[in-house]
Amino acid sequence: MRIGLLGYGKMGRTIEQLAIARGHEIAWTIQQENQHLLNTALLQQADVVIEFTRPDAAESNIRRCLEAGVPVVSGTTGWQSQLPVVQELCRETGGSMIWASNFSVGVNLFFALNRYLATLMAQRPEYEPSATEIHHIHKLDAPSGTAVTLLQGILSQITHKSDWHLLGESDQVQDDAIPVKAIREGEVPGTHSILWSSAIDEIEISHRAHSRVGFAGGAVLAAEWLPGKKGCFTMADVLGI
Secondary structure: OEEEEEOOOHHHHHHHHHHHHOOOEEEEEEOHHHHHHOOHHHHOOOOEEEEOOOOOOHHHHHHHHHHOOOOEEEOOOOOHHHHHHHHHHHHHHOOEEEEOOOOOHHHHHHHHHHHHHHHHHOOOOOOEEEEEEEEOOOOOOOOOHHHHHHHHHHHOOOOOOOEEEEOOOOOOOOOOEEEEEEEEOOOOOOEEEEEEEOOOOEEEEEEEOOOOHHHHHHHHHHHHHOOOOOEEEOHHHHHOO
16 A cells, blocks of 8 residues: 555654555655645545644644545544544545554553453442553653543443543542543653552553554554545454454
8 A cells, every 4th residue: 555644753653664564655754844745635645644643733634634535544642522523524525534542452452351341340339440651751641542542441331430530630539530640751652550449459450562563553554454444443443342
């Protein structure tokens, strides 16, 4: 395939390396320095676009891809409140898109494990859930999109919690909120832990990324899967889980 890269930072460069290794061609790359070159004609030179940019640019980028009739895979986080808007545009234009808070195959298996554990805990209110995520100091959003997906997975299965609360804004956590700790240090690619604590014991599940390769590889896998399909999809669709 011919892949267009919207965003050419560390993630974009890793995606480029993996895509070429899998026999694909990079049609073009757009970053802040040459974003003035982005137009419909350029977009249509690609069979699919992979978008990893900034929260303030994601909606516009995806909109332009959909309006140009080009399938788009987006991994930008921190703008999820606007996601329904572009998903509606995708349906209106008969386009195709995948948005995921994390494209790593391992993380998406972790999402499924997290939801299953939450179904078990739905009948065990003596266990209190909490979440911790650790990322590199360059990450703009907190908590991470991956952490938010994990929290949403828990909240979809239990009734004694209805929201989450980021510690640091205030340490006063309401009884119906799940406390979340977001840590920024060094060049950590991503660590996520969910802890269920009771008076007598604790159960913890964690995922630790060793590099960006897992995220980038999943994005390329999604880009290979998407062309020819119509609608709004997730990595769960790609992986069949």
